[in-house]
Amino acid sequence: MSNIPADLRYAKSHEWIRPAVDGTAVVGITDYAQSSLGDITFVQLPKVGATFAAGATFGVVESVKAASDLYAPAAFTVLETNGSLDAAPETLNKDPYGEAWMLKVRVTGELPVGLLDAAGYAQQLG
Amino acid sequence: MSDLQRTPLRDFHAAHGARLVDFAGWEMPVQYRSILEEHKAVRRAAGLFDVSHMGEVDVRGPQALAFLEHLVTNEVAKLYPGRVLYSPMCNETGGTVDDLLVYMRGPEDYFLCINAGNIPTDLAWIRTQAAGFAVTITDRSADYALLAVQGPRAAQIVQSLTGAKLGAVGYYHFCEGTVAGVHCLISRTGYTGEDGFELYHAAADAVTLAEALLAAGRPFGLELAGLGARDSLRLEAGYPLYGHELSATLSPLTAGLGWTVKLDKAQPCTGHAALRREKAEGASHKVIYFRTGDRRIVRADTPVLGSAGAVVGRVLSGTLSPILNEAIGSALVETAAAAAALSVDIRGTLIPLQLAKPPFVPLKQG
Numbered sequence: 385m386s387n388i389p390a391d392l393r394y395a396k397s398h399e400w401i402r403p404a405v406d407g408t409a410v411v412g413i414t415d416y417a418q419s420s421l422g423d424i425t426f427v428q429l430p431k432v433g434a435t436f437a438a439g440a441t442f443g444v445v446e447s448v449k450a451a452s453d454l455y456a457p458a459a460f461t462v463l464e465t466n467g468s469l470d471a472a473p474e475t476l477n478k479d480p481y482g483e484a485w486m487l488k489v490r491v492t493g494e495l496p497v498g499l500l501d502a503a504g505y506a507q508q509l510g
Numbered sequence: 511m512s513d514l515q516r517t518p519l520r521d522f523h524a525a526h527g528a529r530l531v532d533f534a535g536w537e538m539p540v541q542y543r544s545i546l547e548e549h550k551a552v553r554r555a556a557g558l559f560d561v562s563h564m565g566e567v568d569v570r571g572p573q574a575l576a577f578l579e580h581l582v583t584n585e586v587a588k589l590y591p592g593r594v595l596y597s598p599m600c601n602e603t604g605g606t607v608d609d610l611l612v613y614m615r616g617p618e619d620y621f622l623c624i625n626a627g628n629i630p631t632d633l634a635w636i637r638t639q640a641a642g643f644a645v646t647i648t649d650r651s652a653d654y655a656l657l658a659v660q661g662p663r664a665a666q667i668v669q670s671l672t673g674a675k676l677g678a679v680g681y682y683h684f685c686e687g688t689v690a691g692v693h694c695l696i697s698r699t700g701y702t703g704e705d706g707f708e709l710y711h712a713a714a715d716a717v718t719l720a721e722a723l724l725a726a727g728r729p730f731g732l733e734l735a736g737l738g739a740r741d742s743l744r745l746e747a748g749y750p751l752y753g754h755e756l757s758a759t760l761s762p763l764t765a766g767l768g769w770t771v772k773l774d775k776a777q778p779c780t781g782h783a784a785l786r787r788e789k790a791e792g793a794s795h796k797v798i799y800f801r802t803g804d805r806r807i808v809r810a811d812t813p814v815l816g817s818a819g820a821v822v823g824r825v826l827s828g829t830l831s832p833i834l835n836e837a838i839g840s841a842l843v844e845t846a847a848a849a850a851a852l853s854v855d856i857r858g859t860l861i862p863l864q865l866a867k868p869p870f871v872p873l874k875q876g
Contacts, residue, residue: 422529422738423546425830426805428857444857446807448545448738448830451857473805474546 386416386509389481393495394505395457400481403495411457411487413445415480416509421447424476429465429486436460438496443486445476458496460489517562518655518716526734534627536563538737545738549832552702552743553871555731556661558723559740561708562716563626566654567636571645574618579777581639582612583762583785584770589614594682594699597770599635600781604761604788608632609752611699613684621695623656623710625752639780655716659723660706660743662874663730668707670726672696681705690722701740703747703873742829745838748799748868754810754826755797755840763788764842765797796845797826798852800863801870802837805830806856814841814863815853822847825854833871837861 392400398417403409418424426446436442436456443454466485469475475484500508514537523530528539539560541548551557569578578586584597595612608628613621624632633649640647659668669676674687674696684697695710711719724734741751750756755765762771763785773786802808808828816822823843831838841863843852852863 422541423544425546425807446805448742448807451807451809477544 386414386419386506387481388415388502388506388509390502392481393457393499393501395455395499396508397455399455399457401457401495401499403491407491408463409458409460409489409491410485411460411489412485413454413476413480414505417445418476418480421445421449421452423448424473427469427473427476427486429469430462432462432464434462435492436462445473454486457499458489459492460487461492462487462489464488515563517560518713519560519562519720522717522720523560528734528736531737533737534563534625536626538563539734540738541736542734545736545742546830546832548733548735548739549742551731551733552661552704552735552739553833554661555733556659556663556667556706556727557702557733557735557739558720558727559658559660559735559737560656560716560720561658561740562655562713564656565624565626565629565632565649565651566656566710567622567624567633568648568650569620569622569645570618570648571643572618573644574620576777577640577643577645578612578620579775580643580779581636582610583772583779583781584612585772585775586612586614586620587775591616592683592685594684594697596682598756598762598767600761600779600785601758602781602784604763604781604784605758606752606756606760606762606765607635607758609750609756609762611697613695613697628752653713654710655713655719656708656710657716657719657723658700658706658708659727659732660700660702660735661704661732663727663732664704664706667723667727667730667732668696668709671722676707690719690726692719692722694719701747701749702743703749703869703871704743705874741827742832745827745829745840746831746833746868746870747873748870751827760797760842761785761788761793764793764795792845794845795823795842796848797840797842798848799840799866799868799870800838800852801831801834801866802861802863804837804861805835806837806859806861808837808839808854808856808861808863812854812856814843815855815860816844816847817850817852822852831870838866838870
């Protein structure tokens with residue numbers, strides 16, 4: 385069974401976002417995403433300062449099996465990227481909600497209404 | 511996946527947490543835990559693979575040798591009882607029908623191991639080619655299960671379960687004996703570049719043998735390994751996979767397997783004239799192997815770009831080498847372009863291909 389922490393919001397495309405009260409947030413991919421991809425071998429993340437609309441492609445995650453685009457779960461500006469994923473992308477298979485966070489961002493405007501809570505995301509996975 | 515064929519170990523795999531996928535019409539384990547970890551376990555200690563989907567064919571009769579010399583490109587006459595031979599078999603134009611192993615059990619008694627995805631076409635081809643020869647061709651694929659134990663600890667693991675003297679069985683040799691009480695054809699062969707054994711046995715005994723090998727192997731570091739690791743191991747070793755480096759339009763010469771094509775053997779094989787012409791005149795394309803120094807996987811069918819930026823070929827196989835930590839692969843490219851710089855475009859990044867002569871890692875065998 386997939387691990388779906390209750391304190392996160394989820395995009396249907398399997399990214400999570402953890403909003404903080406100061407308008408920043410942390411972004412990553414879900415346990416279901418890493419498990420479906422299998423052994424993750426490469427992660428391509430954007431540069432600090434880049435801005436994305438909600439739903440825009442912000443990077444690529446690649447496994448032995450396939451390469452998949454990463455979609456912004458909200459509109460944001462990138463504040464920091466997790467550089468440790470360059471050398472150790474397999475961390476995503478071990479700790480997708482913790483050590484393998486991808487981006488720290490400043491959210492632009494409100495979070496999209498289409499984001500799911502944990503129960504909604506669990507229901508989508510079936 | 512109900513319309514897929516299943517090996518006798520399908521439930522064994524499911525019980526051990528395998529991710530089962532459709533491979534050539536068979537429901538097979540692609541991985542149990544992690545392709546990368548299973549790969550490393552085989553290089554470090556040992557892996558246990560179910561390859562029961564492979565096909566087996568008996569070739570028997572007074573003209574068995576003459577027929578096999580006609581069928582395959584390598585020289586069957588140099589076999590003796592207990593010896594195994596790797597060979598392609600070719601069509602009239604020199605393209606490859608399949609690559610296979612030929613086992614000699616006795617003077618008129620041979621056994622073939624063929625690729626799962628090719629069983630129906632191979633059998634039809636073999637029977638057509640057998641016309642006029644005093645041989646009997648019998649499809650034994652459903653009778654046999656096949657387990658491969660591969661890795662530096664494989665010999666110790668299998669030896670702990672058999673009275674057969676494995677030290678006397680050299681690479682590409684075989685013997686018959688019991689392993690964990692199961693009668694086996696014990697073949698010192700494999701598809702990983704490591705020492706190891708392939709154990710042919712009755713399908714009904716597969717679960718017994720798999721459980722015994724797993725239990726005996728665990729203290730040595732043996733892990734269950736799926737087809738994902740099997741593919742990355744064979745590519746690291748530089749072994750061809752039918753449908754990638756070999757096909758009906760790709761000859762063994764184009765694939766760099768000239769050592770398996772004996773054009774001067776006493777009895778020429780099917781495709782002999784075309785192969786002789788290719789060898790004399792050279793081919794328009796060749797299979798090359800490459801590494802990139804980058805972790806981005808260069809996947810099959812990616813266009814290969816020449817020094818002027820034009821497409822000069824395509825990738826046949828590509829993966830991340832878990833040992834080298836960089837992308838490795840093979841490609842079919844125009845022969846004239848292969849001498850100059852080659853590259854691929856991965857999502858907008860131009861990545862140069864560094865030509866490599868496989869194996870990509872030092873092999874213990876092969």
